[in-house]
Amino acid sequence: MSRTLHIDWTKCDGRGLCTELLPGLLGRDDWGYPVARRGDRTDIAIGRDDADAADEAVKLCPRLALRVVGGSGGSGGRPAR
Amino acid sequence: MTFKETALPESTGWRAPFGTFRLFAAGTHAGFARHVDTFGPLDLDSVGPELISVLKASGLTGRGGAAFASWRKLAATAQSRSAGILAPRPVVIGNGAEGEPLSFKDKTLLAEAPHLVIDGLLAASRAVGGSQLYLYAGAASFPAVERAISERPAARGIRLVEAPDRFIAGEASAAVNAIATGSALPFDKRRRLSESGLKNRPTLVLNVETLAHIALIARYGAVWFRSVGSAVDPGTRLISVSGPGPDQVLEVAGNESLGEILYSSQIDAADVAAVLVGGYHGRWVKPHDYKLSVSGPASHAVRPGAGVFHVLPAGYCGLETTARIVDYLAGESARQCGPCMFGLPAMAGVLNRIAYRERDPRLVKELERLGKLVAGRGACHHPDGTIQLISSALDVFSDEIKAHLAGTCTTVNGRAA
Numbered sequence: 001m002s003r004t005l006h007i008d009w010t011k012c013d014g015r016g017l018c019t020e021l022l023p024g025l026l027g028r029d030d031w032g033y034p035v036a037r038r039g040d041r042t043d044i045a046i047g048r049d050d051a052d053a054a055d056e057a058v059k060l061c062p063r064l065a066l067r068v069v070g071g072s073g074g075s076g077g078r079p080a081r
Numbered sequence: 082m083t084f085k086e087t088a089l090p091e092s093t094g095w096r097a098p099f100g101t102f103r104l105f106a107a108g109t110h111a112g113f114a115r116h117v118d119t120f121g122p123l124d125l126d127s128v129g130p131e132l133i134s135v136l137k138a139s140g141l142t143g144r145g146g147a148a149f150a151s152w153r154k155l156a157a158t159a160q161s162r163s164a165g166i167l168a169p170r171p172v173v174i175g176n177g178a179e180g181e182p183l184s185f186k187d188k189t190l191l192a193e194a195p196h197l198v199i200d201g202l203l204a205a206s207r208a209v210g211g212s213q214l215y216l217y218a219g220a221a222s223f224p225a226v227e228r229a230i231s232e233r234p235a236a237r238g239i240r241l242v243e244a245p246d247r248f249i250a251g252e253a254s255a256a257v258n259a260i261a262t263g264s265a266l267p268f269d270k271r272r273r274l275s276e277s278g279l280k281n282r283p284t285l286v287l288n289v290e291t292l293a294h295i296a297l298i299a300r301y302g303a304v305w306f307r308s309v310g311s312a313v314d315p316g317t318r319l320i321s322v323s324g325p326g327p328d329q330v331l332e333v334a335g336n337e338s339l340g341e342i343l344y345s346s347q348i349d350a351a352d353v354a355a356v357l358v359g360g361y362h363g364r365w366v367k368p369h370d371y372k373l374s375v376s377g378p379a380s381h382a383v384r385p386g387a388g389v390f391h392v393l394p395a396g397y398c399g400l401e402t403t404a405r406i407v408d409y410l411a412g413e414s415a416r417q418c419g420p421c422m423f424g425l426p427a428m429a430g431v432l433n434r435i436a437y438r439e440r441d442p443r444l445v446k447e448l449e450r451l452g453k454l455v456a457g458r459g460a461c462h463h464p465d466g467t468i469q470l471i472s473s474a475l476d477v478f479s480d481e482i483k484a485h486l487a488g489t490c491t492t493v494n495g496r497a498a
Contacts, residue, residue, distance in 0.1 A: 009418035
């Protein structure tokens with residue numbers, strides 16, 4: 001299973017650290033919150049080049065709003081709607 | 082279909098309801114005696130996991146809005162239960178928190194046929210091996226439900242929890258949160274509720290109308306359920322009809338047409354500007370030949386959602402009406418997720434500028450940009466549902482938009498309904 005970066009929007013405060021660590025993956029919206037540049041915007045696919053930066057973002061997020069899901073990490077994802 | 086397939090199992094001498102008149106067949110404020118007399122008894126001891134395959138054959142989809150296949154929810158919950166030796170037993174929640182202002186079919190069902198909902202809750206719990214039962218509903222529904230529970234020893238374990246009168250209170254994770262903490266706010270669903278919901282136990286949240294259908298399917302089977310409706314939209318559904326006339330709840334075939342619903346409601350299609358189907362997270366459509374359906378092309382099918390059917394009379398401005406709804410939805414944000422907390426008021430602001438005829442041709446593009454920016458970003462469906470409503474308004478009221486951007490309105494005096 002490929003790895004995804006999961007954003008818990010209830011915790012995210014738009015500090016922007018993740019967008020600095022993962023500029024290819026995340027932009028910022030009008031209010032400073034991260035926006036995935038492509039694909040799913042809550043469970044964002046992580047390419048091999050971004051794996052280390054994504055783990056770093058999870059560790060450094062001051063709001064603990066990020067998780068890496070799948071691959072060697074956790075389990076499950078977002079339920080289908 | 083052969084006669085053999087339509088025959089009821091011999092174990093019941095009761096006649097299953099015929100046609101689309103099912104859920105209210107026991108009459109108004111049905112007590113337990115009349116309920117059993119109408120539908121026949123439900124032998125709970127004979128209900129088990131096999132009900133899940135009957136539900137699969139029935140094709141029942143959730144009646145709370147998302148139209149997810151009900152059997153899948155039960156199967157996932159039952160599976161979580163068997164996932165480990167010490168896996169906790171599931172929690173089953175009947176969701177009657179109808180936060181949607183234009184919806185009143187669940188309140189009506191709980192008032193008129195609480196025993197069907199209780200049957201469904203007890204049967205669903207048997208099917209997944211549940212051990213804790215909750216009914217989550219607005220305070221107004223309590224008296225009828227409490228009276229019904231007091232009539233049946235088997236239902237004594239059902240705990241009633243009050244749902245606040247807020248739009249998002251009925252969202253599944255908000256229901257779980259309300260029961261757990263008293264605060265009806267959605268939470269982040271990194272794990273499915275069927276794996277980890279209330280107190281981290283596998284949790285099954287089903288709309289009360291869904292439960293009432295389960296109560297009948299447990300009695301009469303899948304073939305009976307499918308005897309009305311279509312292959313994709315089998316059975317019946319309740320709809321809340323509102324607009325110029327009196328509010329009413331109709332029980333219609335799963336794939337009923339818009340025209341038929343207007344006719345049943347005694348509304349002349351010529352007097353209709355548009356219909357909002359599915360509620361505040363739904364879609365505006367012109368009164369054309371649409372059918373309610375959980376799937377199908379947008380040109381012919383409109384998703385029933387939670388069964389809301391709101392008629393905008395001719396001569397009223399759909400843009401003003403939608404702007405007012407979006408103002409409300411922005412105010413109903415749980416204010417937990419940034420894109421919703423900031424994005425919805427921003428969209429409401431732009432839509433209001435269009436509704437009040439500001440002559441700025443860039444407004445529509447800005448509204449579309451904001452919609453694209455906010456979409457798919459939130460712990461619940463509230464932003465996405467709001468965006469869906471706005472985009473349907475931009476589509477259906479396109480002539481009105483042209484007029485508004487030119488500083489006029491196509492309606493007589495630009496009134497919101």
